[in-house]
Amino acid sequence: MDIIFHNEVITHEQVRECIKLLGDEYLDLPFQVIIYKDVAEVQKEWENEPNMIDRSYEDVIYHPDTAPPGICTGNPKMIRIYPFNIGVSEISELQELKFGLIYYLFHEIRHAYQYQHELFKDDTIYHPSGEDMVNYANSPAEKDAYKFAEDKVTDPFINSKIKEILEID
Numbered sequence: 239m240d241i242i243f244h245n246e247v248i249t250h251e252q253v254r255e256c257i258k259l260l261g262d263e264y265l266d267l268p269f270q271v272i273i274y275k276d277v278a279e280v281q282k283e284w285e286n287e288p289n290m291i292d293r294s295y296e297d298v299i300y301h302p303d304t305a306p307p308g309i310c311t312g313n314p315k316m317i318r319i320y321p322f323n324i325g326v327s328e329i330s331e332l333q334e335l336k337f338g339l340i341y342y343l344f345h346e347i348r349h350a351y352q353y354q355h356e357l358f359k360d361d362t363i364y365h366p367s368g369e370d371m372v373n374y375a376n377s378p379a380e381k382d383a384y385k386f387a388e389d390k391v392t393d394p395f396i397n398s399k400i401k402e403i404l405e406i407d
């Protein structure tokens with residue numbers, strides 16, 4: 239897994255160590271992980287070198303209430319994490335942001351796993367905005383990814399390891 243970094247919230251090594259906790263089948267997924275710095279960086283990519291459809295960029299940039307903290311695509315094989323979209327209102331501390339980032343990273347990595355193993359491949363794709371919102375939240379792929387991330391971050395061993403890696407309590 240290739241990790242590209244434009245954000246200083248968390249280090250490259252911390253991200254890699256956390257992904258390692260999921261095992262080699264996740265660490266070895268042929269996906270690129272990008273952790274973005276700010277909305278401006280996403281905007282610039284959309285203008286210069288887009289790698290998602292316009293609707294996805296619109297979801298990230300123009301819908302602050304429902305903006306996804308991450309997006310995974312199977313083509314190209316990319317996991318994008320948007321730390322600035324991680325429940326800004328509920329996050330008061332840097333350590334919560336770091337933990338939230340790992341939670342959403344796990345969620346998106348599960349989507350990468352779904353693509354790689356062709357799970358839910360015949361399901362309709364919904365966007366986390368507008369009239370698709372409810373269908374999106376209830377889709378089997380979403381439920382599976384939420385459950386995966388939740389199970390991992392609440393597993394006592396993994397939970398304590400993540401906190402050790404991120405140096406938070």
Ligand SMILES: [Zn+2]
Nearest residue numbers: 345349380383
């Ligand atoms: Zn998802």
